[in-house]
Amino acid sequence: MILLRRDALRDAVLDGIALLLPVECAGCGAPDRPVCAACRPALAPDPSSRRLDDGTPVFSGLDYDGVAREVLLAYKEQGRTELVRFLAPALAAAVSAAVTAVSEVVPGPVPLAVDASGSRPLELVSVPGTRRARRRRGFDPVAGLVSRAGLDRARVLAPARPHPAQKTLSLEKRAANLSGIFTVRAPVAGRRFLLVDDVVTTGATLLAVAEALRASGAEVVGAAAVASTPRLYGSSIGLHRERSVTYP
Numbered sequence: 446m447i448l449l450r451r452d453a454l455r456d457a458v459l460d461g462i463a464l465l466l467p468v469e470c471a472g473c474g475a476p477d478r479p480v481c482a483a484c485r486p487a488l489a490p491d492p493s494s495r496r497l498d499d500g501t502p503v504f505s506g507l508d509y510d511g512v513a514r515e516v517l518l519a520y521k522e523q524g525r526t527e528l529v530r531f532l533a534p535a536l537a538a539a540v541s542a543a544v545t546a547v548s549e550v551v552p553g554p555v556p557l558a559v560d561a562s563g564s565r566p567l568e569l570v571s572v573p574g575t576r577r578a579r580r581r582r583g584f585d586p587v588a589g590l591v592s593r594a595g596l597d598r599a600r601v602l603a604p605a606r607p608h609p610a611q612k613t614l615s616l617e618k619r620a621a622n623l624s625g626i627f628t629v630r631a632p633v634a635g636r637r638f639l640l641v642d643d644v645v646t647t648g649a650t651l652l653a654v655a656e657a658l659r660a661s662g663a664e665v666v667g668a669a670a671v672a673s674t675p676r677l678y679g680s681s682i683g684l685h686r687e688r689s690v691t692y693p
């Protein structure tokens with residue numbers, strides 16, 4: 446009789462799967478695991494907050510750098526949807542930090558929180574990609590993360606209109622490039638939203654989504670993301686890191 450510890454059994458099963466379907470660590474390329482043991486600590490949520498130019502607070506679970514960046518890119522651009530389970534905790538932590546910051550109410554099942562009057566729930570709205578990006582990837586990365594984090598989202602935005610890739614534009618042109626690409630397709634007046642995205646770099650996308658929702662009469666209390674770039678302090682539409690957020 447062979448007795449295996451649970452971990453050993455799990456490893457044996459993973460080894461068997463690795464033989465059938467070779468996989469390498471999305472963080473460092475080491476064989477046989479989607480994310481190796483050495484890379485996993487880099488994905489442990491460490492929430493921080495920044496502010497968009499218009500004052501909207503943005504909470505992120507990780508810095509968009511190193512292993513976190515590699516794993517996010519593999520998830521989004523290489524179709525490695527199995528990586529969602531390694532990234533969703535960072536989103537959940539960011540949402541939790543955001544909800545705590547904007548509400549006196551401890552987060553619970555969706556709706557996440559109510560304001561002091563108890564009347565208006567805080568709803569999540571995920572930043573939509575374009576139809577083309579959705580077709581190319583075969584899935585919606587942000588929706589996948591929200592779902593894996595055990596959260597629900599309001600479907601109030603249409604797919605983003607086609608627009609030039611942000612990467613190809615100067616920082617100054619990015620905000621103008623995104624202005625007007627998001628369309629509200631459901632009644633949102635009087636509703637309160639927390640925006641959710643996978644990665645925040647310049648903040649231009651979140652500003653454009655917030656602008657569209659606010660123009661339709663909604664309140665946008667903040668945003669939460671898996672990761673945000675730590676490198677753009679002080680840029681014109683940048684994110685200014687404010688402080689660490691304590692997360693249990």
Ligand SMILES: [Zn+2]
Pocket residue numbers: 470471472473474475480481482483484
């Ligand atoms: Zn690794």
